[in-house]
Amino acid sequence: HFGACLVILAMALELYDQGSAAWAALVYGLGPALTFSARIISTDVPLLFFWALALLAYVKLLAKLDWRWAVTFGVACGLGILAKYAMVYFFLGALCAACFDRDARALLKRRQIWAAMAICGLCVLPNVFWNVSNDFATLRHTGDNITGGGLHLKFVAPLEFIAAQFAVAGPLIFATFLYILVSAGSRIGRNNGLMMAFAIPPLAIVLALSFFRNANANWAAPAIPSMTILVVAWWLRNTWKGWIGVALAIGLAVQAMLLVSDAFADRI
Numbered sequence: 001h002f003g004a005c006l007v008i009l010a011m012a013l014e015l016y017d018q019g020s021a022a023w024a025a026l027v028y029g030l031g032p033a034l035t036f037s038a039r040i041i042s043t044d045v046p047l048l049f050f051w052a053l054a055l056l057a058y059v060k061l062l063a064k065l066d067w068r069w070a071v072t073f074g075v076a077c078g079l080g081i082l083a084k085y086a087m088v089y090f091f092l093g094a095l096c097a098a099c100f101d102r103d104a105r106a107l108l109k110r111r112q113i114w115a116a117m118a119i120c121g122l123c124v125l126p127n128v129f130w131n132v133s134n135d136f137a138t139l140r141h142t143g144d145n146i147t148g149g150g151l152h153l154k155f156v157a158p159l160e161f162i163a164a165q166f167a168v169a170g171p172l173i174f175a176t177f178l179y180i181l182v183s184a185g186s187r188i189g190r191n192n193g194l195m196m197a198f199a200i201p202p203l204a205i206v207l208a209l210s211f212f213r214n215a216n217a218n219w220a221a222p223a224i225p226s227m228t229i230l231v232v233a234w235w236l237r238n239t240w241k242g243w244i245g246v247a248l249a250i251g252l253a254v255q256a257m258l259l260v261s262d263a264f265a266d267r268i
Contacts, residue, residue, distance in 0.1 A: 001029065001034055001037065001038050001045060001048070001049075002029070003049050004028070004048050004049045004052045004225065005025045005026075005028055005029040006025070007049070007052040007053050007056050008021075008024055008025050008028050008052055008225055008228070008229060009021050009022065009024070009025040010056055011052065011055060011056040011059055011225075011229065012024040012025070012229045012232070012233065014056070014059050014060065014063070015059060015191040015194070015195070015229070015233075016191065016229075016233045019236055020229070020232055020233040020236055023232050023236065023244050024228055024229045024232040024233070026248060027170070027173070027228055027232055027244060027247050027248060027251070028224070028225065028228045028229075029251075030247075030248055030251025030252060030254075030255065031168075031169065031170050031173070031224065031228070031251060032167055032168070032170055032250065032251060032254045033167065033168040033169070033170075033217075033218070033221070033224070034224075035251060035254045035255050035258060036254070036258060039258065039262065042218075043083050043084045044084065044218055044221050046079070046080075046083035046084075047080055047083040047084040047086060047087060047221070047222065048221060048222065048224070048225065050076045050077070050079045050080030050083060050087065051076075051080055051087060051090060051222045051225060052225045053072065053076040054073055054076035054077050054080060054087075054090055055090070055198060055225065055226060056072075057069045057070075057072040057073035057076060057116075058073060058094065059194070061073060061107060061110075061112065061113065062101075062103050062104060062107060062194075065110060065112050066112075067112060067115075069112075070112035070113065070115055070116045071115075071116070071119060073113075073116040074115065074116035074117065074118070074119025074120045074123070075119060075120075075123060077090060077116070077117075077120040077123075078119060078120040078121070078122065078123020078124050079123055081120070081123070081124050081127070082123065082124065082127055085142055086202065086219065086221070086222055087222070089201045089202045089205065089222050090198070090222070092201040092205075093197050093198035093199075093200075093201050093226075094108075094197075094198075096197035096198075096200065096201060097193070097194055097197040097198070099197075100193055100197075101190060101193065101194065104194075153211060153212060154210065154211055154212065154213070154214070155211070157210045157211070157213070157214050157215065158207055158210045158211055160210075160214070161206065161207060161210040161215045161217065161220075162207070164217035165203070165217065165220065167217065168217050168218060168220075168221065168224070169223070169224050169227055169228070170228075170247055170250065170251070171250065172231075172243050172246060172247045172250070173224075173227060173228055173231050173247060174227070176231045176234065176235070176240075176243070177199065177227050177230065177231055180192070180196075180230065180231070180234055181196070181200075191233075192230055192233070192234070194226075195226040195227070195229050195230035196226070196230060197226075198222075198223070198225075198226040199223040199224075199226045199227040199230065200223070201223075202219075202220040202221070202222045202223040203220045203223050205220075206219045206220040207220075232244065
């Protein structure tokens with residue numbers, strides 16, 4: 001998680017300014033879900049690190065084609081998929097970005113990005129080989145996670161999933177993200193739009209799935225890095241700086257509560 005904070009610092013610095021970068025890294029590091037996640041062994045941790053690293057490399061490639069960032073992008077995507085298959089949401093984010101951004105569309109035609117995809121494929125190849133040799137065990141497990149006990153139309157589960165995102169991303173972060181999503185429209189700006197493009201696909205896909213089965217709150221976790229950068233930059237630009245202090249205070253309170261619960265965990 002600390003590594004992801006450093007990557008988010010670099011990414012926000014590339015897109016915005018020093019203030020936005022520093023505060024985004026702090027707000028991300030003290031997010032309620034990350035504060036909890038730091039205490040458990042979870043595949044979300046390497047997933048979020050490699051997702052953030054891939055997004056940084058992607059942003060760098062948009063600014064200037066560089067083979068070093070292309071290699072970084074390919075390796076980050078490949079290792080992210082090995083951490084958790086949710087990394088494939090990233091490619092949907094890239095397609096969303098290409099829908100509104102000319103540079104993002106042009107990047108899809110460059111040899112650097114296709115070389116990166118080849119590197120990603122090489123990283124994932126051992127996993128593919130293992131699955132072929134073991135009756136696609138991982139894919140069947142993932143399919144079971146999706147279908148559960150069967151797909152049935154639900155109406156409460158989507159509301160539960162949306163409510164859970166206030167805890168996962170942080171109540172102020174997710175509330176502001178929804179506000180930007182509803183109110184900004186076409187006025188959002190290029191850099192904000194890029195961050196939005198990589199936050200929406202995980203949320204939209206898991207929300208759609210929640211209409212048919214209960215969805216775990218962390219299934220859309222890859223949305224958090226770009227969502228946090230977007231929201232913190234928005235707060236600073238629109239003189240909502242006080243919200244940063246409240247968000248950090250919530251994170252510190254959760255941290256303190258978890259420290260106490262850790263100490264008494266064997267007695268609860």
